[in-house]
Amino acid sequence: MKLVVFGGGKGQSALLKGLKLIDELEISAIVTVADDGGSTGRLREEFSIPAMGDIRNVMLSLAESENLLSQMMNYRFESTSRSSLAGHNLGNLIFTALADTSGDFMGAISQLSEVLNVKGRIIPASTELITLCARMTDGTIVRGESNIPMYDNAIDKVYYDVPVSATEEAITAIEEADVILMGVGSIYTSILPNLIIPEIYDAVHKSTAKKIYYCNAMTQAGETDGFSGEDHVNALIKHTDVNIDVVVYAIDTIPEDVRLRYVQERSFPVSFLSEDHTYKIVKQEALTFEDNIIRHDPMKIKNGFAKVLEVAGCPLVAK
Structure with a gap:
């Protein structure tokens, strides 16, 4: 099964550490270069x-x-x-x-x-020197991926203000993919910087691959303050107009001392507010709390991925 994983940062890396242990997967990781x-x-x-x-x-x-x-x-x-x-x-x-x-x-x-x-x-999403921009809900324009979370404002849209070309390798991987996975990671500064490149946007739209999104477990200060699970998905859809088939949502109980540590950083657990969606939700234990840091657990990802694919309608079949 050919799997394309979009993202960047530690979240994407955590998923890949687990997915690489599944022999039946042929993985292509498309990575942002906007940092x-x-x-x-x-x-x-x-x-x-x-x-x-x-x-x-x-x-x-x-x-x-x-x-x-x-x-x-x-x-x-x-x-x-x-x-x-x-x-x-x-x-x-x-x-x-x-x-x-x-x-x-x-x-x-x-x-x-x-x-x-x-x-x-x-596969880098592009080999060009690109600068991510964000338009805030009050009209403020912020340039630079590292600057975007620094503004105490809500993000309306991320974009590039100059033409950006995707790598041929990224387009080929998308065209050949059976499954396209987005996440885990900062929605505006890790995942979307890949998907808003026009050639990638078009290729994902044309692809018949199943689209899976691993939702963040916690909100991110300066980027997704107050976001529900639906808000995360809607941000993806707003920028890409892509049809999400399955959303994976971590249901692990967060230890109280860990939760309070994140409260100090203005970061709170993400919850879905409704059961009625156009996409299916898979609820799984997927987290680790080692060193009081909330991360997706590679082994839990590995063990739960067959179920995710089954719900998406493309069960994993051993070679």
């Missing part, structure tokens, strides 16, 4: 290459096994240091070196994927 913050943003500006941070995270999540190189690629130089390397991620530096010396962003992905023995394909 402009932190180490990624600094390297993007200095070397004029697309953002690589989310690609690095996805690459490590799909690696066959954790080895010394994968551990080193996650190393981050102390941000308190006076060194020019302060705050940089070693994996980002390695990736930048490969891309800069070869002049080939896609080639750098292929080379590192081979070294790390990655299961599946990692």
Whole structure:
């Protein structure tokens, strides 16, 4: 079964860590390159290459096994240091070196994927230097993915203010997909930056693949304040007009001390307010609370995915 996974950030990586354990899946991860913050943003500006941070995270999540190189690629130089390397991620530096010396962003992905023995394909949504913009409900325009959650405002729309082209590899993967999965991750700054690229938008619309969305477990301050589950889905539909077949919703009980920690960050559990939808909802335990951080649990994702596919009408059949 050919599976395309849209996203970026740690949420997409958590899903992929579980999905890669299912032998019957042929995975293509389409990853946003709109990130402009932190180490990624600094390297993007200095070397004029697309953002690589989310690609690095996805690459490590799909690696066959954790080895010394994968551990080193996650190393981050102390941000308190006076060194020019302060705050940089070693994996980002390695990736930048490969891309800069070869002049080939896609080639750098292929080379590192081979070294790390990655299961599946990692495809940037675009290889252009792109800047995500947001129009707030009061008309304010914000430029830059990292700036968008910083405004105490509600997002009306995210978009690019210049033409953006998708990679051919992304379009081919969508055209061949049996299932298209969106999530988990920031709806406006991880998932939609892929889907609003016109060629990807068109390809997803034409695709007969089943469309599945893994809904966020918590709201995100500055991005989805006060959002219900329906609001998350509606944001996707508003920007893409895509028909969602199945939404996966985590029903794990969040420990009280963890919940209170997130309250301090203005982040609250997401709930669905109705049982009447155009899409089917699959309710599953899907979370982990290790180190008091709420994340999707790779093993729970793996164990629950067959049920998700069954509800979507495309049951997983072993080869």
